[in-house]
Amino acid sequence: MTIGFALDVAIAVLVAAVACWTILARASFAAVVGFVSFGLLLTLAWVRLYAIDVALTEAAIGSGLTGALLLGAAARLRTNESAAQAERPGMALSVAAALLSVTTTAALAAALLLLPSPAPTLAPAAAANAGATGLGNPVTNVLIAFRAMDTMLEKVVLLLALVGVWSLSSDRFWGGPPSPLRAANTDGPLSFLTRLLTPIGIVVGIYILWEGADNPGGAFQGGTILAAMWLLMIMSGLANAPAVRSRSLRLVLIAGPTVFLLVGLGGLWLGDAFLAYPVAYAKAVILVIEFVMTLTIAATLGLLLAGPPAQEASR
Amino acid sequence: MMSIVLNIFTVLAVTGGAFFFLAGTVGLLRFPDVLTRLHSLTKADNLGLGLILLGLLPQTAGPFAALKMIVAWLLVQLSGATVAQLIAREARRGMSQT
Numbered sequence: 001m002t003i004g005f006a007l008d009v010a011i012a013v014l015v016a017a018v019a020c021w022t023i024l025a026r027a028s029f030a031a032v033v034g035f036v037s038f039g040l041l042l043t044l045a046w047v048r049l050y051a052i053d054v055a056l057t058e059a060a061i062g063s064g065l066t067g068a069l070l071l072g073a074a075a076r077l078r079t080n081e082s083a084a085q086a087e088r089p090g091m092a093l094s095v096a097a098a099l100l101s102v103t104t105t106a107a108l109a110a111a112l113l114l115l116p117s118p119a120p121t122l123a124p125a126a127a128a129n130a131g132a133t134g135l136g137n138p139v140t141n142v143l144i145a146f147r148a149m150d151t152m153l154e155k156v157v158l159l160l161a162l163v164g165v166w167s168l169s170s171d172r173f174w175g176g177p178p179s180p181l182r183a184a185n186t187d188g189p190l191s192f193l194t195r196l197l198t199p200i201g202i203v204v205g206i207y208i209l210w211e212g213a214d215n216p217g218g219a220f221q222g223g224t225i226l227a228a229m230w231l232l233m234i235m236s237g238l239a240n241a242p243a244v245r246s247r248s249l250r251l252v253l254i255a256g257p258t259v260f261l262l263v264g265l266g267g268l269w270l271g272d273a274f275l276a277y278p279v280a281y282a283k284a285v286i287l288v289i290e291f292v293m294t295l296t297i298a299a300t301l302g303l304l305l306a307g308p309p310a311q312e313a314s315r
Numbered sequence: 316m317m318s319i320v321l322n323i324f325t326v327l328a329v330t331g332g333a334f335f336f337l338a339g340t341v342g343l344l345r346f347p348d349v350l351t352r353l354h355s356l357t358k359a360d361n362l363g364l365g366l367i368l369l370g371l372l373p374q375t376a377g378p379f380a381a382l383k384m385i386v387a388w389l390l391v392q393l394s395g396a397t398v399a400q401l402i403a404r405e406a407r408r409g410m411s412q413t
Contacts (some may be wrong), residue, residue, distance in 0.1 A: 141353070188401075188404070189396075189397045189400040189401055189404075190397065190401060192397065193393065193397040196393060197390075197393065197394070199392070303337070
């Protein structure tokens with residue numbers, strides 16, 4: 001038994017234990033803390049599986065962004081948390097929920113155990129065609145070129161999620177800026193951290209986007225870091241949240257999917273198929289898409305976390 | 316000869332760092348209130364991570380990899396110190412209210 005194997009077993013046991021703890025925690029705040037820890041442990045597991053791209057995404061989106069979203073939700077629910085905890089579901093509901101959980105778990109386990117060995121994979125095909133795009137990172141190849149359709153639609157889904165969040169605003173505030181949690185005292189440590197960290201964070205975000213061409217990284221991870229820096233500035237009072245009716249903001253929000261769609265249609269017109277890139281310029285086209293997408297992702301994720309418009313729009 | 320000395324240094328420093336993490340975790344679990352728990356946690360962050368990085372520096376591939384690790388340590392220092400300050404402020408406000 002090597003040290004690596006012992007580490008893998010320890011991570012697996014910890015992931016399962018923290019998952020159980022998160023489900024069993026009664027207070028929603030504690031459950032969110034458990035969820036974030038679960039995500040960080042899962043990140044370690046992905047690193048051990050040599051899936052650095054997935055690990056970066058899990059840390060940034062799965063643990064960081066989703067954790068922050070859930071924290072916000074837990075804060076909103078705090079006022080009626082005790083009432084919700086006092087409620088006891090009826091016998092029938094409990095049995096139905098248990099049956100559903102057991103069936104889902106059994107189905108997942110069966111699917112996993114019945115996988116043919118070796119499992120069906122397109123990895124050799126992706127590796128064999130890696131030269132077609134001029135990018136060195138096979139994950140970016142799959143995301144931007146081989147399965148570009150999925151990635152484009154993913155951006156549209158993000159936009160729809162933001163529309164869903166915005167639709168929660170009341171009529172009075174519609175068009176105004178969201179009001180994310182702002183620190184009570186903005187000239188303290190938070191402001192210091194923001195002034196020091198934001199320039200570093202912006203460089204790191206762009207670096208991760210740029211490195212994504214040949215190494216682990218990419219638009220989503222870089223965009224998440226940029227979004228975090230933006231939110232940090234808003235929360236520490238160094239920047240104002242934008243009004244959601246702002247034309248330039250909305251242009252940034254739709255820029256990513258739009259550029260993607262235009263390139264796709266261009267492929268239909270110039271090349272062989274929808275989203276077929278001209279081979280000679282593949283890398284340049286992909287870089288343009290990635291840069292625009294990073295901006296859109298940063299703006300969308302930041303606004304998702306900032307919440308629905310909650311201040312009067314200034315006239 | 317040199318590499319043996321460096322390896323011994325690495326083992327010693329990383330063990331020391333691991334000890335601080337262990338001590339910090341014990342403190343986090345055993346200390347009575349928020350401020351003392353924060354104290355033990357930040358010690359683990361500063362000294363524990365600092366010693367582990369110091370121990371790993373001789374094992375890096377080159378100066379750039381070493382620089383990356385030092386930058387990572389500085390960033391953790393910065394965020395850890397700030398978060399500790401923010402939590403301590405909230406805790407003190409909560410204490411003065413009750």
